[in-house]
């Protein structure tokens with residue numbers, strides 16, 4: 301069985317982010333690039349499924365990003381992925397969600413998979429729109445927010461986390477799965493894993509390799525970023541001094557009542 305995990309390479313979530321006002325794009329220089337944290341959960345799910353399935357199950361990570369970020373994928377290989385495929389091409393620059401999902405889907409068709417595991421959300425773009433679009437382009441079922449998954453007799457059985465509990469659903473393979481953060485903490489890469497990752501393959505793919513029928517990059521984008529603004533600065537807040545706990549609790553209650561929150 302072949303499990304493919306999509307991994308976006310994103311700026312360090314703890315770094316201060318800046319948008320270039322001329323290009324309206326995120327400034328990546330001077331900021332460390334990391335694996336999108338949600339995708340580490342997707343990779344953990346894939347590695348757990350591989351451990352349970354045994355045999356000839358393999359885990360392949362796939363990413364689409366500028367060439368300079370390629371080596372960031374070694375961390376996924378160090379965590380236990382068997383190989384990586386990296387789609388990079390100047391023609392992808394300016395791709396919006398639609399163009400991104402279309403290009404990714406054509407690359408994923410070429411790679412092939414029995415199960416595609418996607419993180420569900422990125423730390424930078426955060427649209428959460430890519431998984432559904434991928435499932436549509438690939439013509440496979442899309443099972444979201446999984447907290448547990450198992451595969452038996454070619455069927456995928458998943459526990460989906462919901463606001464009120466969880467649902468158990470079943471679907472055929474090939475399928476697309478997105479993972480909830482309750483699937484399991486992503487494992488640390490061991491020293492052996494880090495050393496082994498140096499010898500693993502990151503196979504390059506370009507647009508010429510995947511042969512697209514429709515335009516991608518800025519030519520294929522159906523959406524334009526018109527304007528952006530940072531969130532408003534937070535006010536100073538109100539400090540209340542109370543004589544004792546009861547007076548403090550009353551002051552908090554009065555404040556919440558004033559805001560119509562109780």
Ligand SMILES: Cc1cc2nc3c(=O)[nH]c(=O)nc-3n(C[C@H](O)[C@H](O)[C@H](O)COP(=O)(O)OP(=O)(O)OC[C@H]3O[C@@H](n4cnc5c(N)ncnc54)[C@H](O)[C@@H]3O)c2cc1C
Nearest residue numbers: 307364394396397400419420421422425426427428429430
């Ligand atoms: C007009 C426009 C122009 C843009 N131009 C650029 C540009 O030039 N360069 C640029 O970097 N971004 C650009 N973007 C942003 C880019 O379109 C989004 O980053 C991309 O569509 C993914 O959306 P998202 O981050 O919201 O993913 P989400 O839908 O939140 O991601 C869900 C999951 O999809 C998978 N995924 C998403 N993207 C990738 C990826 N690239 N590789 C592997 N897995 C992935 C991950 O597993 C992730 O957990 C542009 C956006 C717009 C609107």
